[in-house]
Amino acid sequence: MKNKNKQTKFPVARIKRIMQKDEEVGKVAQATPVVISKALELFLAMIVDEASKVTIERGSKRVEAYHLKHAVETVDMLDFLKEIVEAVPDPSAGGTIDLEQEQADKEKKKRGKGKKAEGGEASTAPRKRRKKADKAKDEEDVEPEEEESVEAYSRRLHEEDDDYER
Amino acid sequence: MSDNEGHSAAPPSEEDLSLPKATVAKMIAELLPNGVTCAKDTRDLIIECCVEYIHLISSEANEICEQDAKKTIAPEHIISALKRLGFETFTAEVEDVLKDHKQQQKVSLLVKHMTCGLRLLQEREKKVSKLELSGLSEEELLRQQQELFAQSLAKYQSTQQ
Numbered sequence: 001m002k003n004k005n006k007q008t009k010f011p012v013a014r015i016k017r018i019m020q021k022d023e024e025v026g027k028v029a030q031a032t033p034v035v036i037s038k039a040l041e042l043f044l045a046m047i048v049d050e051a052s053k054v055t056i057e058r059g060s061k062r063v064e065a066y067h068l069k070h071a072v073e074t075v076d077m078l079d080f081l082k083e084i085v086e087a088v089p090d091p092s093a094g095g096t097i098d099l100e101q102e103q104a105d106k107e108k109k110k111r112g113k114g115k116k117a118e119g120g121e122a123s124t125a126p127r128k129r130r131k132k133a134d135k136a137k138d139e140e141d142v143e144p145e146e147e148e149s150v151e152a153y154s155r156r157l158h159e160e161d162d163d164y165e166r
Numbered sequence: 167m168s169d170n171e172g173h174s175a176a177p178p179s180e181e182d183l184s185l186p187k188a189t190v191a192k193m194i195a196e197l198l199p200n201g202v203t204c205a206k207d208t209r210d211l212i213i214e215c216c217v218e219y220i221h222l223i224s225s226e227a228n229e230i231c232e233q234d235a236k237k238t239i240a241p242e243h244i245i246s247a248l249k250r251l252g253f254e255t256f257t258a259e260v261e262d263v264l265k266d267h268k269q270q271q272k273v274s275l276l277v278k279h280m281t282c283g284l285r286l287l288q289e290r291e292k293k294v295s296k297l298e299l300s301g302l303s304e305e306e307l308l309r310q311q312q313e314l315f316a317q318s319l320a321k322y323q324s325t326q327q
Contacts, residue, residue: 008192018183018217019224027238031267035241036223038263039248042256043219048197055202063204065211077252080222081215
């Protein structure tokens, strides 16, 4: 089971400053940003949950921007975010997926089994060393993960190890 | 108020006002199921969504506050805003947090008054021992101490009404 020891909280003073960026907002009681912090926590949990559902549905292991976009478009509660996600490109936009190109891409990805060995990927800019504050080690794919065909998906299931990174 | 910002020290300028990336990244990682990670640009997008959420709730709460003929946005206004905007499912936990916070405030206030009472007693003892070489009897000191505590408690209780 996932580690549910959630100690991390949103900074309350920062929340207050964000609130007061709106000129309409005047004085704010001391307890108010504390309460918003909790609501925000619940909101974050919801949005991450919805987005990751899309991720898993599509057979991916990484939550991409267009997974989030799809969640926003599907869930009523997230309606207010439609403008924010508008700019996110939808991979299946434009109609047909080039199956041959997709398979060629999958071949390239499979060659570099270890996550660090991305020699197959062309024009990958050297990654900057992250500050120790930013512990999330991300992989910067040059191509966004595309929707897989059923065969590509089942091929991947049989051949891919659990080479996810944390 | 203390800021749990971890490594970041300087507050951002007005325009860059956002939530700390490292904090949010950690929270996202804690929420995701095993085996799933979050792309960097998705995380940034999520942060934007969170900031937008704060604005959404605050704006609604501000209106409610005005309708309430108040000048300060109270937690109760936030709770009403959540209900109005379709986030009723959040209100139970949010109300719990509010209760805890109020309780903490009471305790802090009580401690403040008790400390105040003790300090007054210490000062009084100093003055008394300067004036009366023999000093007060134990009974008298005890009586004064009890009186001070009673005063503090009465003051505290009056703020609770």
